[in-house]
Amino acid sequence: MKKIISVVAAVALLSMAFTGCAKKDAPAAKGGADKDNKIVVWSFTDELDGMIKNYFEKDPRFAGKYEISYSMTPTDQFPNKLDPVLASGSGCPDVFALEDAFVRKYVESGLLLDLTDVYNEVKDKMYAYPAEVGTYNGKVYGLSWQVTPGALFYNRDVAKKYLGTDDPAKVQEYVKDWNACLDTAALLKSKSNGNCYFVSTTGDLFKPYASSRKDPWVVNGKLVIDPVMEDYLDMCKTFHDKGYEGRVGQWSEGWYAGMKGDFRDESGNLKEVFAYFLPTWGLHYVLKTNAPDAAGKWAMCAGPIGYRWGGTWVGAYKGTKNPSAAKELIKYLSSDDTFLEQYVKDSGDVVSNKNVVNKVKDAYSEPYLAGQNHYAEFASMAENVNGKLTQGTDQAIESLWNEATTAYMNGEKSKDQAIADFKTQVSSQLGF
Numbered sequence: 169m170k171k172i173i174s175v176v177a178a179v180a181l182l183s184m185a186f187t188g189c190a191k192k193d194a195p196a197a198k199g200g201a202d203k204d205n206k207i208v209v210w211s212f213t214d215e216l217d218g219m220i221k222n223y224f225e226k227d228p229r230f231a232g233k234y235e236i237s238y239s240m241t242p243t244d245q246f247p248n249k250l251d252p253v254l255a256s257g258s259g260c261p262d263v264f265a266l267e268d269a270f271v272r273k274y275v276e277s278g279l280l281l282d283l284t285d286v287y288n289e290v291k292d293k294m295y296a297y298p299a300e301v302g303t304y305n306g307k308v309y310g311l312s313w314q315v316t317p318g319a320l321f322y323n324r325d326v327a328k329k330y331l332g333t334d335d336p337a338k339v340q341e342y343v344k345d346w347n348a349c350l351d352t353a354a355l356l357k358s359k360s361n362g363n364c365y366f367v368s369t370t371g372d373l374f375k376p377y378a379s380s381r382k383d384p385w386v387v388n389g390k391l392v393i394d395p396v397m398e399d400y401l402d403m404c405k406t407f408h409d410k411g412y413e414g415r416v417g418q419w420s421e422g423w424y425a426g427m428k429g430d431f432r433d434e435s436g437n438l439k440e441v442f443a444y445f446l447p448t449w450g451l452h453y454v455l456k457t458n459a460p461d462a463a464g465k466w467a468m469c470a471g472p473i474g475y476r477w478g479g480t481w482v483g484a485y486k487g488t489k490n491p492s493a494a495k496e497l498i499k500y501l502s503s504d505d506t507f508l509e510q511y512v513k514d515s516g517d518v519v520s521n522k523n524v525v526n527k528v529k530d531a532y533s534e535p536y537l538a539g540q541n542h543y544a545e546f547a548s549m550a551e552n553v554n555g556k557l558t559q560g561t562d563q564a565i566e567s568l569w570n571e572a573t574t575a576y577m578n579g580e581k582s583k584d585q586a587i588a589d590f591k592t593q594v595s596s597q598l599g600f
Contacts, residue, residue: 206235207493211265212246223507254279262488266481272560275302280309281484286495290503293523300555302481310481311502315520317549318447320471326442330359340469349472353412356442364440368414368426370404372445379475384557385565391600401576408577427459447477448518448546456536464538476553518546568593
């Protein structure tokens with residue numbers, strides 16, 4: 169899921185899109201394209217465009233077979249563009265990208281083409297969780313070419329200075345669970361005389377905690393607060409009150425500054441940041457992009473808990489006049505061995521095709537991580553990701569939960585009051 173930095177930062181999403189200039193939409197007939205060889209594709213990133221132009225259309229198996237029209241709209245505007253055409257059935261794209269933050273909204277909408285037959289053809293070689301996210305009422309409506317498990321990326325220099333090692337296996341012992349993280353945060357603060365934070369923001373803790381729930385937010389039409397999310401509240405409060413975090417927001421200037429070794433507190437004092445919780449794409453599109461001069465200064469370990477963050481799915485309009493063409497394109501993008509093997513070599517993305525992953529993972533070496541093979545570790549992590557927690561109401565509910573977290577963390581509300589107000593807001597706004 170490589171679509172972050174500028175757009176997401178600007179709209180304060182936990183997720184992500186490449187910046188770029190939107191192209192004018194190609195006209196599409198009611199109910200999708202009106203020619204058997206024409207496919208209209210919409211997305212919020214130029215990533216899909218590159219996959220189509222540089223791989224699909226150049227593949228001897230498909231070159232010249234389809235006329236593909238591509239349109240890009242920024243992430244924050246994309247649902248507002250897609251919703252009315254899907255609802256009316258007029259001017260719909262045949263195929264479109266769906267970002268993790270809103271994929272389930274469309275999967276649950278009843279407006280997408282059933283891709284179950286496509287998935288059944290390829291499922292034996294695919295990681296399970298992307299299809300779990302794309303499945304509703306037993307049918308698959310969205311597939312993804314990537315998996316996005318998360319890990320802990322840490323500063324090697326900071327680790328050497330305060331932990332005595334930068335070896336990933338040894339550092340992992342310092343962060344193997346949340347209690348170990350608390351102990352290490354205290355150690356970093358003590359040894360640095362308060363000049364080293366474990367993380368720059370408590371916001372980094374959200375995805376690891378949310379991914380470790382046993383239940384989703386809504387079960388049988390009722391709001392469920394998994395006990396692990398109350399643990400998250402307590403951890404954020406502890407990190408905030410004890411000075412283990414830098415008190416900035418994700419995607420803020422300060423958040424990025426810590427990656428470059430230029431984090432400053434509210435008084436302008438230079439501070440160190442030990443680690444960032446980031447997923448697969450975080451390496452290529454957060455660390456590398458914002459701290460290019462820090463190559464070799466970062467490493468990765470599993471961290472306290474497995475989690476996932478982000479990703480892009482591909483779906484199709486159920487009324488497309490070219491369902492076979494739409495399915496062929498989606499099958500290629502999400503599962504094709506030849507394409508995805510080359511795409512891994514070109515992009516470094518961790519793909520959803522296990523055959524490809526198993527072929528490349530053992531020989532992988534990442535220069536930015538001082539030659540570390542992070543790919544094999546991510547491949548292992550992807551096996552344990554639970555895609556069944558994702559629901560269409562997540563974005564709205566989690567926005568309210570984060571408001572409650574901030575109020576409690578900053579001492580504006582007690583824990584009980586923050587939770588009570590959260591429940592009231594969810595009930596009034598969403599009916600749960």
